[in-house]
Amino acid sequence: MARLPRQLEGLARMLTYILCHRPDEFGLVLAEDGFISLKLLHQALAAEPGWGFVRRRHLEEVATLLQPPRFEIVGEQIRGLAPGPARLRRPPGEKPPPLLYLALSPKAQARVWEEGLKPPPGQELVLARQADLARKIGGRRAAEPILITVQAQAAFKAGIIFQEYGEELFLAPALPREFLQMPPPPPGQEKAKPVRGPEPPTPGGALPLDFSKVLKPVPKTRRHQAEPAWKSQTRTWRKKRRRGE
Numbered sequence: 001m002a003r004l005p006r007q008l009e010g011l012a013r014m015l016t017y018i019l020c021h022r023p024d025e026f027g028l029v030l031a032e033d034g035f036i037s038l039k040l041l042h043q044a045l046a047a048e049p050g051w052g053f054v055r056r057r058h059l060e061e062v063a064t065l066l067q068p069p070r071f072e073i074v075g076e077q078i079r080g081l082a083p084g085p086a087r088l089r090r091p092p093g094e095k096p097p098p099l100l101y102l103a104l105s106p107k108a109q110a111r112v113w114e115e116g117l118k119p120p121p122g123q124e125l126v127l128a129r130q131a132d133l134a135r136k137i138g139g140r141r142a143a144e145p146i147l148i149t150v151q152a153q154a155a156f157k158a159g160i161i162f163q164e165y166g167e168e169l170f171l172a173p174a175l176p177r178e179f180l181q182m183p184p185p186p187p188g189q190e191k192a193k194p195v196r197g198p199e200p201p202t203p204g205g206a207l208p209l210d211f212s213k214v215l216k217p218v219p220k221t222r223r224h225q226a227e228p229a230w231k232s233q234t235r236t237w238r239k240k241r242r243r244g245e
Contacts, residue, residue: 012062019080024166027137029126034079043140092163096152096170100127103138103145110185116177124171133168149181
């Protein structure tokens with residue numbers, strides 16, 4: 001290894017271990033050509049004690065200064081160039097352990113509770129042998145991830161194919177809800193019901209009328225009340241008195 005600043009020497013060794021030997025130990029899955037996104041690698045490093053300082057420029061310096069080159073950065077991805085990297089993907093279809101684990105963001109808890117686990121398009125579910133590693137992976141996306149226990153052997157007997165990746169991870173397609181053990185979502189986190197819009201127009205193009213705007217209220221008038229008899233008699237007596245009757 002060519003001479004590097006002390007800080008970068010340690011980073012080069014760490015990258016070699018992650019990208020060329022044991023990405024599974026950090027919850028990372030490399031593409032078939034060895035690449036992984038810089039974002040995922042940075043999240044994994046940030047979760048390890050003493051590696052929170054790493055930025056993209058540090059990765060670029062290691063890839064550029066180290067001679068002969070041992071890393072390659074292309075766009076937003078990086079891979080190791082060390083000879084003979086371990087083949088981590090085992091043939092699919094091997095029987096998994098009884099239980100596997102995955103931790104997800106609380107925002108997805110209600111959806112998974114109803115629909116089961118579904119990987120992003122073109123990807124696979126990444127399941128861990130140990131609950132602690134699953135929590136570490138989930139902690140990169142949420143401060144308090146929700147741990148899910150997967151009944152892996154029961155799913156395997158039902159025909160779901162698992163693929164071992166390294167010593168710590170398994171890859172799987174979508175997993176139905178029946179094979180998942182997880183806490184129920186808190187009240188109020190259920191899927192919101194769709195809001196109904198205004199009523200459609202009636203057949204024939206006629207629009208419903210709002211009679212409150214068409215008919216105006218009739219103002220109240222004071223009713224004429226009949227005059228008491230004593231008032232009428234008093235008025236007649238006064239008139240006769242004025243005429244001298």
